[in-house]
Amino acid sequence: MRPVYTLSLFLATFxxxxxxxxxxxxxxxVHAGLISGKKRSMIAYAGKDHxxxxxxxxxxxxxxxxxxITVDGQIVQATLVPSQPAVxxxxxxxxxxxxxxxxYMNYELGYYKKKLKQNYSQLQTxxxxxxxxxxxxxxxxxxxDYRLVSRQLYFSTLFGGEVLDLNAxxxxxxxxxxxxxxxxxxxxxxxxYEKLLDVEGLKKELNxx
Numbered sequence: 001m002r003p004v005y006t007l008s009l010f011l012a013t014f015x016x017x018x019x020x021x022x023x024x025x026x027x028x029x030v031h032a033g034l035i036s037g038k039k040r041s042m043i044a045y046a047g048k049d050h051x052x053x054x055x056x057x058x059x060x061x062x063x064x065x066x067x068x069i070t071v072d073g074q075i076v077q078a079t080l081v082p083s084q085p086a087v088x089x090x091x092x093x094x095x096x097x098x099x100x101x102x103x104y105m106n107y108e109l110g111y112y113k114k115k116l117k118q119n120y121s122q123l124q125t126x127x128x129x130x131x132x133x134x135x136x137x138x139x140x141x142x143x144x145d146y147r148l149v150s151r152q153l154y155f156s157t158l159f160g161g162e163v164l165d166l167n168a169x170x171x172x173x174x175x176x177x178x179x180x181x182x183x184x185x186x187x188x189x190x191x192x193y194e195k196l197l198d199v200e201g202l203k204k205e206l207n208x209x
Contacts, residue, residue: 031067032078034060035199037206043069043078043186044199050160051197054078055189074175074182077167080159089158094134098127101136101156104163109140119143120152130187133157139176151176155183159192 032045036058043054060071068077084107087100105125112118120140128135139153151170156163166186168179 030080032080034062034069035203035206036060037203038208040206042202042206043071044197044202045078045080046197046199047080047160048196049194051193051195052159052164053189053191053197053202054186056186071182071186072178074168074179076182076186077165078186079165079167080162081165083158083161083163086161087158088161092158097134097158098136100158101134101163104156105136105138105154118146130190133187133190135187141173153179153183155187157187160194 030045030047032043032052032054034056035042035044039058041056041058041060043056043060045052056069056071060069062068063070063075065075067079068075070076081104083100083104087096089097092100109120109123112120120142123138123140125136125138128137134157136156137154138156139151141151142149149169149171150173153168153170153176155166158164166183168183170176170179
């Protein structure tokens with residue numbers, strides 16, 4: 001790709017390649033949003049029967065890229081994608097959870113290569129457990145002639161009948177450790193609820209004092 005772009009072209013291209021979940025219809029996936037407070041802020045999602053929050057510093061802000069949030073200087077995205085086939089994570093064994101998440105990753109990688117025509121390389125995967133929740137951590141390098149992002153990093157876990165996917169596009173390879181650190185802090189602060197979250201009440205709590 002050529003190194004010079006108009007801002008609109010840059011944003012349009014980056015939004016597709018950095019947030020590959022954008023491909024589906026709006027009613028099939030949702031992005032969590034930022035709730036800002038005086039002393040601290042949260043990334044939050046409120047669903048009809050399941051919700052979640054993750055703590056971020058009060059300096060976190062919405063990115064210029066739709067659906068992305070800047071946390072400690074790192075752009076991140078939190079997306080809920082329906083699992084295929086539909087599952088209830090509470091009824092699965094650890095092995096079954098890993099199988100579902102692996103199939104999800106492979107589906108996304110297939111889309112990345114076949115539809116977006118991006119020949120990624122150096123795919124790395126690992127399993128981590130945070131507060132009894134299993135995450136598939138996966139990342140890969142972008143083509144060397146691709147000038148927008150050098151690496152893509154994902155933390156994926158099952159949440160209800162969906163995959164909760166955290167994505168951090170890495171602009172320069174040497175920034176990978178920072179990106180991973182940001183996502184690690186997010187998943188360590190993850191709180192889930194089997195109910196509709198009172199977002200307005202949460203906003204008031206964050207803005208007290």
